[in-house]
Amino acid sequence: MRLHPVTLLFSGQKETESKFKKQYFSESLPQFRFAFLLLTILYAGFSIVDYLYIPNRLTTFLFIRFGIVLPLMAGTLFLSYSQYFERVWQGLLTLCYIVAGAGISYMLILEPENFSYYGGLMLVFAAGYFFIKLRFLYASIAGWIVLIAFIVGKVIAQQTFSELLVISIFFFTAMNLIGMFGSYYLEYYSRRNFFQHQQNLEQQNLLNEAHQNREKEIQQRTLELKQRNNRLEHELERSRIIENELIRVKEKAEESDRLKTAFITNLSHELRTPLNSIIGFAYLLSDDDIEQKERFEYQRIIHQQTDQMLSQINDIVEISKIESGRYEIDFVQCNLKNICQNVTQTMRKQLLPEVELIIDEKSENQIIPDVKTDCDRLTQILKQLISNAIKYTQKGEIKVGYSINQRERLLQFYVSDTGIGISEENRQKIFQRFTKLDPFAQGTGLGLSICKALIEQMGGNIDLESSPGNGTTFRFSIPYAPVETTVS
Structure with a gap:
């Protein structure tokens, strides 16, 4: 120095x-x-x-x-x-x-x-x-x-x-x-x-430079050995890939058989009930001696069971289209407030007298600009979650809320109820196909599976918070694009 x-x-x-x-x-x-x-x-x-x-x-x-x-x-x-x-x-x-x-x-x-x-x-x-x-x-x-x-x-x-x-x-x-x-x-x-x-x-x-030079020298010396080993590993890897592919194909075939069996079993069970009702009441309608009031009631039941069976078939077709990749997401301009108001107005017709369906005041009071997302799929998801809440809520309220995360460009929703709640065990399988908490409840058990599949196909995610006796809250978020953006 x-x-x-x-x-x-x-x-x-x-x-x-x-x-x-x-x-x-x-x-x-x-x-x-x-x-x-x-x-x-x-x-x-x-x-x-x-x-x-x-x-x-x-x-x-x-x-x-x-x-x-x-x-x-x-x-x-x-x-x-x-x-x-x-x-x-x-x-x-x-x-x-x-x-x-x-x-x-x-x-x-x-x-x-x-x-x-x-x-x-x-x-x-x-x-x-x-x-x-x-x-x-x-x-x-x-x-x-x-x-x-x-x-x-x-x-x-x-x-x-x-x-x-x-x-x-x-x-x-x-x-x-x-x-x-x-x-x-x-x-x-x-x-x-x-x-x-x-x-x-x-x-x-x-x-550090000397160490790096030494490392390069060592790497150079081991390169030939690695090249020799790579040839052998390549052959071994090829054998493993073939073996794993055979195992995967075998497991996929077994899983396909299992799912097909479960699907047919569930389908036959779910369709048999409304079909039996339709056949039975159609037979009763052929009796000329029944009163007009009873005739109208039988016709109403037939229509109701027909709608239920059509809904079940639609669910099955829907999940099949999603899983086969034939479902397209169409981004169009949407207004969240209008969508939620229309959905809740429609779903109120299915409520029990002691249940109220409301929209969160904080969500209502927000000023949220129009965005681009798949309005039809969003409406379908909200209806399914509200319908699911209606099935398991005997009294209290069902609340729908929404917000926008402009920094991450996410639309965030929740549907909460004061119903029976879901146990830890059932929370693990609630999104599986043909899963119903109440075996006597109407439906195929595909609703939440469809919701999850649609949300994930739109690039979002869904989860839930629940405990027995304390109601359930489903939360999901999906990406959106600003109105001025062109979405491919």
């Missing part, structure tokens, strides 16, 4: 000097700001001494403090938040040091018998050398300028060297020398630590 003995600059190492200055600035900036803020407050606070003990020169002293020194210090502190401050900060601090010291020196020239200002000048020296992060060379220049200005001013004002002047010169000179030595060694050790750190980094980089 080569440092200039006076300036402490790195000799012949411009890049190292530049790096040191940048690091010194970044590490010193927080302390400088705190120091300058504190010194500004103290410099202003000492105006109380002016007011109490020097009333005859109060105007002059206040002008020095608040008209010259403090504006310069405040401006420097303010400028420290500028990107250009790094270029000029040492020069500005030197100027502030000189101006603040000259201000106190001038006060001492005017009021030589007031010893509080001697202490003030000592504080200026201490702050300049140790507190405001001024480097050695700048601090030394500023300190001696202040001291010389003080001596010259006192001699001119007094026309003689008084005993007090000699003593003050002795103490101020001693303070300057102490400050210089302290500042010198602080900067010296700071530069030494920086240089050692840079050396360590360079050595570490050399070690």
Whole structure:
């Protein structure tokens, strides 16, 4: 490490000097700001001494403090938040040091018998050398300028060297020398630590480079062995792939048989009930002796069972289309508020007398712009979730809520009820096909499976919160596009 003995600059190492200055600035900036803020407050606070003990020169002293020194210090502190401050900060601090010291020196020239200002000048020296992060060379220049200005001013004002002047010169000179030595060694050790750190980094980089070269050599030596092994592994992998494919095909065939059997069993069970009702009541209608009122009731039951069977068939066709990939998502312009209002208005016809279907007030009061999504699929999902809630809610309320997450471009919905709730065991299989919590409830048990499949095909997800006796809340989110966006 080569440092200039006076300036402490790195000799012949411009890049190292530049790096040191940048690091010194970044590490010193927080302390400088705190120091300058504190010194500004103290410099202003000492105006109380002016007011109490020097009333005859109060105007002059206040002008020095608040008209010259403090504006310069405040401006420097303010400028420290500028990107250009790094270029000029040492020069500005030197100027502030000189101006603040000259201000106190001038006060001492005017009021030589007031010893509080001697202490003030000592504080200026201490702050300049140790507190405001001024480097050695700048601090030394500023300190001696202040001291010389003080001596010259006192001699001119007094026309003689008084005993007090000699003593003050002795103490101020001693303070300057102490400050210089302290500042010198602080900067010296700071530069030494920086240089050692840079050396360590360079050595570490050399070690890393050597390590990387060694790694490359090892990799090169093992490359041939790997190539040989790869041929063997390729053959083994090919054998494993063929074996796994055979196992997968076998399992898929078995799963297909199982699902087909389960599907046929469920289908026959679900269709048999409404079909038996239709056949039975159709047979009763053939009786000419039944009353007109009974005839209308039988016809109503036949229509109801026909609708139920058609709904079950539609569910089966729907899940088949989704799973076969023949379902297309059509993004069109939608209004969430209108969709939810239309869905709830339609579904209220299915409610029991003691159940209320409402839309969350927070959702109603939101201002949500039109968006692009698949309105028909969204309506289908909401109807299915509300229908599911109606089946298991005997009294209380069913609430529908919605919101928009514009940052992630997600539409978020929930359907909550005060129904019987779902146990932990059933929550694990609620989205499986042909799953019904109540075996006597109407439906194929495909509704929630269809909902989940549609939501996932639209790029969203669904989950639920529930416990027995405390109702159930289904939450789902789907992506959307702004209206002005073209969706492919």
